[in-house]
Amino acid sequence: MSEGKVFLIFQDTAEARPFINALEQENPKASFDYQPGMVRIEAMGELGMTREVVCEQAGRDVDLQELHLTLISLSGNIEEDDDYFRVVRH
Amino acid sequence: MAKKLNMRKRYELLTRGLGWEPTYQAKEKVFSNESYEGIKITDWSKWEDPFRLTADAYWKYQAEKDKKLYAVMDSFAQNNAHLNLSDGSYVNALKLFIQGVSPLEYQAHRGFARLARQFSGEGAQIACQMQSIDELRHAQTQIHTISHYNKHFNGMHDPFHMHDRVWYLSVPKSYFDDAKSAGPFEFITSVSFAFEYVLTNLLFVPFMSGAAFNGDMATVTFGFSAQSDESRHMTLGLEIIKFLVEQHEDNLPIIQGWIDKHFWRAYRVLGLVSMMQDYMLPESPMSWKEAWDIYFVENSGALFNDLARYGLRMPKHHEVATAEAEHLSHQVWGIFYNYIHAAAFNIGLPTEAKMNWLSEKYPNTFDKYYRPRIEMWREMEAQGKRFFNMGLPQLCQVCQIPMGFTEVSKNDPMQIAYRVSEFNGEKFHTCSDGCKDIFDHEPEKYVHAWLPVHQIFQGNCGGAEIPDILNWYHFKPEDGGDYKGSADEARWKAMKGEASPATSQSNAAA
Numbered sequence: 001m002s003e004g005k006v007f008l009i010f011q012d013t014a015e016a017r018p019f020i021n022a023l024e025q026e027n028p029k030a031s032f033d034y035q036p037g038m039v040r041i042e043a044m045g046e047l048g049m050t051r052e053v054v055c056e057q058a059g060r061d062v063d064l065q066e067l068h069l070t071l072i073s074l075s076g077n078i079e080e081d082d083d084y085f086r087v088v089r090h
Numbered sequence: 091m092a093k094k095l096n097m098r099k100r101y102e103l104l105t106r107g108l109g110w111e112p113t114y115q116a117k118e119k120v121f122s123n124e125s126y127e128g129i130k131i132t133d134w135s136k137w138e139d140p141f142r143l144t145a146d147a148y149w150k151y152q153a154e155k156d157k158k159l160y161a162v163m164d165s166f167a168q169n170n171a172h173l174n175l176s177d178g179s180y181v182n183a184l185k186l187f188i189q190g191v192s193p194l195e196y197q198a199h200r201g202f203a204r205l206a207r208q209f210s211g212e213g214a215q216i217a218c219q220m221q222s223i224d225e226l227r228h229a230q231t232q233i234h235t236i237s238h239y240n241k242h243f244n245g246m247h248d249p250f251h252m253h254d255r256v257w258y259l260s261v262p263k264s265y266f267d268d269a270k271s272a273g274p275f276e277f278i279t280s281v282s283f284a285f286e287y288v289l290t291n292l293l294f295v296p297f298m299s300g301a302a303f304n305g306d307m308a309t310v311t312f313g314f315s316a317q318s319d320e321s322r323h324m325t326l327g328l329e330i331i332k333f334l335v336e337q338h339e340d341n342l343p344i345i346q347g348w349i350d351k352h353f354w355r356a357y358r359v360l361g362l363v364s365m366m367q368d369y370m371l372p373e374s375p376m377s378w379k380e381a382w383d384i385y386f387v388e389n390s391g392a393l394f395n396d397l398a399r400y401g402l403r404m405p406k407h408h409e410v411a412t413a414e415a416e417h418l419s420h421q422v423w424g425i426f427y428n429y430i431h432a433a434a435f436n437i438g439l440p441t442e443a444k445m446n447w448l449s450e451k452y453p454n455t456f457d458k459y460y461r462p463r464i465e466m467w468r469e470m471e472a473q474g475k476r477f478f479n480m481g482l483p484q485l486c487q488v489c490q491i492p493m494g495f496t497e498v499s500k501n502d503p504m505q506i507a508y509r510v511s512e513f514n515g516e517k518f519h520t521c522s523d524g525c526k527d528i529f530d531h532e533p534e535k536y537v538h539a540w541l542p543v544h545q546i547f548q549g550n551c552g553g554a555e556i557p558d559i560l561n562w563y564h565f566k567p568e569d570g571g572d573y574k575g576s577a578d579e580a581r582w583k584a585m586k587g588e589a590s591p592a593t594s595q596s597n598a599a600a
Contacts (some may be wrong), residue, residue: 003117004391004392004393004396005392006345011314011318035376036300036302036312036375037297037301037302037314038298038299038302038309046263059222063331065141065143068143068151068294068318068322069151069155069158069318071319071321071322072295072317072318073294073317074293074324074447075330075389075393077396078140080097080141080142081097082096082097089392089396090399
């Protein structure tokens with residue numbers, strides 16, 4: 001894994017909140033840049049979330065693919081399964 | 091009870107094994123576009139989908155996105171929310187968007203439909219089918235959203251007609267025509283990788299954030315709704331590049347050549363975006379230069395580091411584009427200041443507050459090169475001598491932008507850059523080394539460019555006088571010119587209950 005930057009950008013909406021909160025909880029070194037209507041979350045090398053934490057944040061059962069509804073952009077290589085979603089640099 | 095399959099297994103079952111071997115026609119005849127570009131595919135089954143999104147999930151999420159978007163659009167219209175804009179002049183950015191960008195979405199829809207038909211691998215077929223549908227959705231939702239503004243403002247009444255004819259719209263149109271008239275692998279490298287992966291963040295992210303900043307929630311919603319598909323498209327762009335390079339070593343130089351070419355083509359188109367961002371948004375959340383640094387220098391730097399092990403390098407002339415980042419918006423805006431009487435949107439000289447913002451964002455260039463010119467134009471306007479350029483400009487044979495870019499990367503930013511090539515005993519002019527390289531590589535293609543200025547001189551654009559040409563564009567006389575004193579400004583002031591200058595004068599007289 002190289003030290004290149006990866007990022008995820010979400011809409012700054014209530015619907016995206018569980019994903020944003022999960023990223024905050026699970027990536028202590030990530031930075032959060034709030035701009036009008038959106039938030040850009042950036043980290044070195046890797047950025048990811050697990051379904052367990054997203055469900056906890058949402059207070060309901062969440063399918064991680066629901067992130068398609070509020071994800072604006074990303075940078076990095078995607079790794080995903082039922083239980084996790086992350087972007088990484090190789 | 092049967093255990094639920096995991097994502098990978100489920101995905102494989104729902105997306106693979108859907109194809110078949112043709113028996114009564116040769117495969118090369120069924121997929122006739124797949125071989126002529128010299129790209130070699132040995133095993134389509136190695137194709138990896140970026141997101142494991144199956145068709146049922148795709149339809150479910152897309153339906154939900156549309157439902158949300160149309161709810162916002164409805165309430166926007168019901169509440170006359172256009173009155174919450176920071177200023178009426180903001181709408182000019184939307185005019186440029188509907189004239190210049192939305193028709194590209196439709197072209198992308200057609201391009202990906204062709205790919206879905208012409209690629210023989212099922213994984214790639216499905217990804218291209220989904221993208222084709224996405225792009226049609228983008229064109230439709232943009233038209234629906236902006237139709238609300240069309241009820242109140244000028245210049246948005248016939249964008250598709252304009253796109254095919256107008257001088258400044260030939261810039262985005264010719265880029266897409268270039269990609270669409272190429273083979274399927276060049277098209278996907280161009281649109282999915284060079285444009286969507288490397289550069290699209292520069293179009294949508296700052297533009298939509300700018301819309302949010304200026305109170306345009308309808309546009310924010312369609313923009314971010316489209317952009318949520320875009321993250322899927324960008325990733326498709328990255329996967330196709332890796333796939334092609336891994337398939338055969340002969341593919342590498344072809345792909346690198348396309349990346350070089352289409353990076354430069356797409357970058358030139360984004361010159362229009364730089365102007366929207368720095369000059370047309372009444373309130374700008376981020377300058378073009380800042381966006382370029384984040385989304386190109388930093389992000390694409392990391393991307394090409396990843397791609398180095400495939401043998402790919404940064405696109406040729408990327409350092410020129412980075413050097414130009416401090417000049418681009420000022421030069422493009424300057425061109426439009428010259429010719430705004432022949433456009434279907436309004437601009438105007440920046441306010442003092444905007445000038446100070448530009449000085450702050452462009453400390454190395456604005457005060458030195460561009461502020462003096464704006465101050466001179468302001469003085470000329472004050473004397474009633476507003477400068478309009480009544481001649482027709484020389485256009486670059488490749489990007490079709492009037493020759494107005496300077497020798498920034500040669501440390502001579504006051505000298506306009508001219509390049510010339512000869513082909514079949516004729517001279518062809520280009521605006522930069524990037525465009526000249528593209529011309530020289532395929533002169534047979536670019537000698538056919540439909541250059542708006544040449545077409546006007548040849549008598550193919552409605553007549554010899556500017557009003558004839560504007561009529562042929564389907565422009566109305568009140569669509570162009572300066573925002574100050576425009577029909578849109580008067581209408582905006584009336585809607586906001588502010589006295590227009592004419593009314594206050596007559597009040598004073600009374």
